[in-house]
Every structure is written in structure tokens, then in C-alpha cells.
Amino acid sequence: MSDRMQDQPMVVMSEDSQRVKDKDAQDHNINAARAVADAVRSTLGPKGMDKMLVTDTGDVTITNDGVTTLQEMDIDNPTAEMIIEVAETQEDEAGDGTTTAVAIAGELLNNAEDLLDQDVHPTAITKGFQRASEMAREEIDDIARSVDPSDEDLLRQVAETSMTGKGAELNKEALAALVVNAVQQVTVDGTVDLDHINIESQTGRTASDSELLTGGVIDDDPVHESMPASVDDAHVLLLDEAIEIEETEADTDVSVTDPDQLQSFLDQEEQQLKEKVQQITETGANVVFCQNGIDDMAQHYLAKEGILAVESVKQSDMSFLTDVVGAPIVADLASASEADLGGGSVSRNTTDDLFYVEGDNAHAVTLLLRGSTDHVVDELERGITDALDVVAQTVSDGRAVAGGSAIEIEVARRLRDSAESVSGREQLAVEAFADALELVPRVLAGNAGLDSIDTLVELRSAHEAGETHAGLDVESGEVTNTFESGVVEPAHIKEQAVSSATEAANLILQIDDIISAGDLSTDKGGDEAGGSGAGGMGGMGGMGGAM
Known part of the structure; x- marks a missing residue:
């Protein structure tokens, strides 16, 4: 090989590809992650502010729920999306604490940037962060108090703490009692099954009118006015087959030359519907919830038999009713029998136009949430969902900690004391981790x-x-014993927030090279990205518009 060929750099990427390396790549990633964390930081705590999120179609969401805010934001940046995954993981694993997890992740990266400027290698930082995370989780477990699953007062405090600052806060005492009652009703041998809790919502009334029902709720009307409105001794058939004329698979044109022929066709259709209704009556069913449609003629025959029928029931409601009445969903009416029926009672609430469905010995319950407007109800539902999750976590995990940033301050103090035992530059990372935890009280106060x-x-x-x-x-703005004052949070939420934030921060810090097949910039109208600079990479896509 000639000297001239050896001097020429080898080109392995296309002309359209762009690349950002080393410090520029680290700066870009840290800035993108911090931008996401900063976007939700103002929602943290009881006094956090709300976000109004407007989609391209004009739909409006008003919330201070961290994961909802991040999911609705129009973010077009791979690093920023990693931070969103922190919130999603926190939501899936713990049910709450999403804003805390994202804020800590952003602050870890912010502190890491200072260490990078001091020539601390990213590997030393990530090792220190990982060690600090393990230490923090151990300290949380040491500080946490054991919780008796039957301690309703403490469980209500956990629910109220979760709802404070959200749409459910104004009626948090009454709603917390409903949440705790709901969780206890679906707890068997210490195991909580939240799938047995259904949430329905209605507008036009206040949140204080919300109630917990043993069973399910169907927001629909009987298909025929002559049908009974309530059935005390209900034999319920859950049907996933239309009670209508069966259509042929292929389109067929029929030429009718005689009125008698037309009448014959009509008689055949009527006979089909009679047979379907007869199949229902032979099972012994007196209530039918049908996921599909019911023909007008079939409605008439069902009413004559005294059977209450509801059509076009949502699939989610049908699935929930299987737990309520203890019956399967029947896909083939011809094979239905008495064994496919569920037991219970069905009553009509004429004020709300709802069917209340209660089952025999069923553990399924429904939280019927009420609010003045759709936006109020939506935010109320998000707050109640979080409260259900944290109460369930507390019952399952059996540990709780003091809120109001008490746990973060105590863990940060212990980490600083333990940092002296960590050798090398990892000690700086442990101390930076402790500083990041103290972001929580600073933001709460601010x-x-x-x-x-x-x-x-x-x-x-x-x-x-x-x-x-x-x-x-x-x-009050004062420092107090928050455990005694009723500000209580599940220990698992804090552990998960530390773990999720650390993993995301370390993943981002380990990236020193960003290679894109096209333009690295997500802001197509901005400056072009240079070959080694991050100038064009700062775009958060449509994030600004969504905010």
C-alpha cells in the first residue's frame, strides 16, 4: 500500500450521515435529558403547577401528572425519550413518583456534567452512581416502617398523600376512604389484584358524590322500553354474538317477482330471530349483556319473554363483568347453556341512567367517579389511579416512609457519611448522587x-x-415530623425512583458517540449540525409546541 493511500482517511459512512463525538455528544445528551426533567419539575409536590397539553387536533389535557405530561409532549429526540422511559418504568413498577424519578435523573446528569468538566471519567461516575443507588435503596429499607395491611388510618394517609396536589385533592379524605375500601375488597391473602377494580366516570356532579359499588356499572339503556329495569335474581348471559339476521359470506342478488316470495323471506328472517331468542330463554337467562347489536324484532321478542337486554356493551366492560357475575363470555349462542350463566342482581339507577350489576360472592368493585366537567373527571381519574397503585403497593410491600422530602434528606445525609469509605473518584460521584437527591426538597419548597x-x-x-x-x-412552610402529620409514602416508590433514575443517567453517560444516517438535528428549520459539533442537535422536535 502506498504512503499516499495510508495518509487518506477511510470513509465508511454515507455523505448524508452525521456524527457527534466525545464531549460534544455528552453535552448534547445531558442537555436533552435535562430539558425533559426541567419541563415537569414545576409539577412536583402539593403546590406543583399544572400543564395544559394541546394536540394537533385541538384536544386539551390539563394535568400535573408527570407520566401523562411526558407522554403527551411531542418529543423527537432519542435521548429525551430515554428519560420518558424512566417515567413509564416508574409508573409501571410503582404507580406513582414519576416526576420525582425524572427530576432526579435530570439532576444526576447535571451533577455528572460538573464532574466531567473536572476530568472525571464517565466510567468512574457511573460506577459511583450505581454504588450510591444500591446504598440509597438499603438506607430506604432501613428507614422504612412496617405497615399492617389492616391499618386503615395509615393506608388512608398514603392515599391522601398521593392525591394531594392533584385533581382529587379537594375531596381527598372521602376519596381516600373509597380507595382504601376498594383495595381491601380485592385483597386476598395479602395479594392485591387491581384488575378487579373498575373505574367509571360521570360528569355533571361534584367529586364528593363519587361512590364505591360492589360489582360493575354499565352506562347504557335497555334495548326495549318494555323490558324490566331491575332484576333481583339475575341469571346473566354475557354474549359476544349479534342477535341479528345472519348475513351470507358472499353478496347475493335475489330477484323477487311475487309478493308472496317477499313475505316468505321476511318470515324466514323472523324465524331466525325467534330461534335465537328461544336459545336464550332455554338457557334460563333473564339478563343479556351483548357486545354486539340486537335486531329490533329480537328486542321485541326478548321484551315479551321478560328478559332485560343491553346491546353494544364495551369489550372492557364485558371482561370486567366476567369477574362480577362469574360467567364466561359466550361467542356461540347455539352452544350456550345454563352453565354459562352468572348470578347476581341488576338494578337501574334512573338518576344517572346506569345499570348497577352485583355478583354473588364477587370480589370485583367499581369506583364511580363524578366531576363537573370532562377535564375535571379525567384529572380526578388519574389521581385516583395513582392512589390505588400506592395503596396496593403499601399493602403488598408492607413498608412506608415519611413524605415531604424527609426520606431524600435522610438518605442524602447517610450517603455523604458513607462516601468517605469509597475510594478514588467514585467518592465524588457518591457525593454528587447525594446532592441530586436534595433536588426534591429544593423543588418542593420552590x-x-x-x-x-x-x-x-x-x-x-x-x-x-x-x-x-x-x-x-x-x-405552613415549616419543617415537621411528616410521618406523624400523615404525609406518608410507600417505600417501594422511593426505591424504584432511585433505581430508574440511576439506570437512565448511567445509560446516557456511557454514550460518547452519536451516529445518524441523516440529519442529526430534529429541528429542521434550525442550523445544520456540524460534523463534530452539537449545534443542530438541540432540537426537542415539537416539544415546545406541546408545552
Whole structure:
């Protein structure tokens, strides 16, 4: 090979490909992740602000729920999407704490950037963060208190803490009682099955009118006005087959030359419907919930038999009714029998135009949430869903910690004390991890209109004095024992937030090269990305528009 060929760089990427390396890649990734974290930080805590999210079609969502905000934002950046995965993982594994997890991840990267500027290698930072994460989870477990699953007062405090600052806050005491009752009814031998809890919503009334029903709710009308409105001793058939004239697979044209021929066709169709209704009556069913349609003629015959029928029931409602009445969904009416029927009672609430379906010995329950408008009900449902998750977590896990950032301050203090035992530059990462945890009290204070620095100093002083459960009361602005004052959170949520945030931060810090097959910039109208610079990569896509 000639010297001239050796001097020429080998080109392995297409002309359209772009690449960002080393410090520029790290800066880009950190900035993108921090932008996402900053976007939801103002929603944290009881005094957090709401976000109005407007889609391209004009649909409006008003919420301060972290995962909802991030999912609705129009983000077009691979690094930012990693942070969104933190929220989604937190939601799936713990049910709440999404904003906390994302905020900690952003702060970990922010502190990591300072260490990178001090020439600390990314490997040392990630090892230190991972070690600090393990230590933090151990400390959380050590600090946590055991919870008796039958302790309704503490479980209500957990539910109220989760709902505070959300759409359910104004009626949190009454709603918390419903949440705890619902969880206890679907708990068997210490195992909580939230699939047995259904949430239905109605507008036009206040949240204080919400109620817990043993069984299911069907928001529909009887198919015929002559049908009974209520059936006390119900034999329920859940049907996934239309009670209509069966259509042929192929389109067929029929020429009718005689009125008698037309009448014959009509008689045949009527006979088909009679046979379907007869099949239902032979099973002994007196209530039919049908996922498909019911022909007008069939409605008439069902009413004559005294059978209550509802058509076009949602698939999700049908699935829930299988647990309520203890019956399978029948796909073939011809094979239906008495063994396919469920038992219970069906009653009509004429005020709300709802059917209440209660089953014999069923554990399934329905939370009927009410609110003045669709936006109110939607946010109320998000708050109740989080509350159900955290109460279920507390019952299953059996541990709780003081809220109001008490746990973060105490863990940060213990990490700093333990950092001295960590050798090398990893010690700096452990200390940076402790600093990141203290973002939570700083943001809580700032969102409540308090001085973040003064609050942090006061909290640190209380914990140095041995007050393990000292946290911020955002209502009074004072530092107090939040466990005793009823601000309680599941320990698992805190552990999961630390774990998710650490994994995401470490994943991002380990990237030192970004290669794209096309333009690296997600902002097509901005400056073009240079071959080694991150200038064109700062775009968060349509994120700004969604905010």
C-alpha cells in the first residue's frame, strides 16, 4: 500500500450521515435529558403547577401528572425519550413518583456534567452512581416502617398523600376512604389484584358524590322500553354474538317477482330471530349483556319473554363483568347453556341512567367517579389511579416512609457519611448522587413559594440532630415530623425512583458517540449540525409546541 493511500482517511459512512463525538455528544445528551426533567419539575409536590397539553387536533389535557405530561409532549429526540422511559418504568413498577424519578435523573446528569468538566471519567461516575443507588435503596429499607395491611388510618394517609396536589385533592379524605375500601375488597391473602377494580366516570356532579359499588356499572339503556329495569335474581348471559339476521359470506342478488316470495323471506328472517331468542330463554337467562347489536324484532321478542337486554356493551366492560357475575363470555349462542350463566342482581339507577350489576360472592368493585366537567373527571381519574397503585403497593410491600422530602434528606445525609469509605473518584460521584437527591426538597419548597436554600438548610439541620422523619410541610412552610402529620409514602416508590433514575443517567453517560444516517438535528428549520459539533442537535422536535 502506498504512503499516499495510508495518509487518506477511510470513509465508511454515507455523505448524508452525521456524527457527534466525545464531549460534544455528552453535552448534547445531558442537555436533552435535562430539558425533559426541567419541563415537569414545576409539577412536583402539593403546590406543583399544572400543564395544559394541546394536540394537533385541538384536544386539551390539563394535568400535573408527570407520566401523562411526558407522554403527551411531542418529543423527537432519542435521548429525551430515554428519560420518558424512566417515567413509564416508574409508573409501571410503582404507580406513582414519576416526576420525582425524572427530576432526579435530570439532576444526576447535571451533577455528572460538573464532574466531567473536572476530568472525571464517565466510567468512574457511573460506577459511583450505581454504588450510591444500591446504598440509597438499603438506607430506604432501613428507614422504612412496617405497615399492617389492616391499618386503615395509615393506608388512608398514603392515599391522601398521593392525591394531594392533584385533581382529587379537594375531596381527598372521602376519596381516600373509597380507595382504601376498594383495595381491601380485592385483597386476598395479602395479594392485591387491581384488575378487579373498575373505574367509571360521570360528569355533571361534584367529586364528593363519587361512590364505591360492589360489582360493575354499565352506562347504557335497555334495548326495549318494555323490558324490566331491575332484576333481583339475575341469571346473566354475557354474549359476544349479534342477535341479528345472519348475513351470507358472499353478496347475493335475489330477484323477487311475487309478493308472496317477499313475505316468505321476511318470515324466514323472523324465524331466525325467534330461534335465537328461544336459545336464550332455554338457557334460563333473564339478563343479556351483548357486545354486539340486537335486531329490533329480537328486542321485541326478548321484551315479551321478560328478559332485560343491553346491546353494544364495551369489550372492557364485558371482561370486567366476567369477574362480577362469574360467567364466561359466550361467542356461540347455539352452544350456550345454563352453565354459562352468572348470578347476581341488576338494578337501574334512573338518576344517572346506569345499570348497577352485583355478583354473588364477587370480589370485583367499581369506583364511580363524578366531576363537573370532562377535564375535571379525567384529572380526578388519574389521581385516583395513582392512589390505588400506592395503596396496593403499601399493602403488598408492607413498608412506608415519611413524605415531604424527609426520606431524600435522610438518605442524602447517610450517603455523604458513607462516601468517605469509597475510594478514588467514585467518592465524588457518591457525593454528587447525594446532592441530586436534595433536588426534591429544593423543588418542593420552590413550587410552594418558599426559599429553597433556607428550607434545605433547616431540613439538613433537623436530620443532623437525629430527626429522621423531618420533612417539609408545604402548607405552613415549616419543617415537621411528616410521618406523624400523615404525609406518608410507600417505600417501594422511593426505591424504584432511585433505581430508574440511576439506570437512565448511567445509560446516557456511557454514550460518547452519536451516529445518524441523516440529519442529526430534529429541528429542521434550525442550523445544520456540524460534523463534530452539537449545534443542530438541540432540537426537542415539537416539544415546545406541546408545552
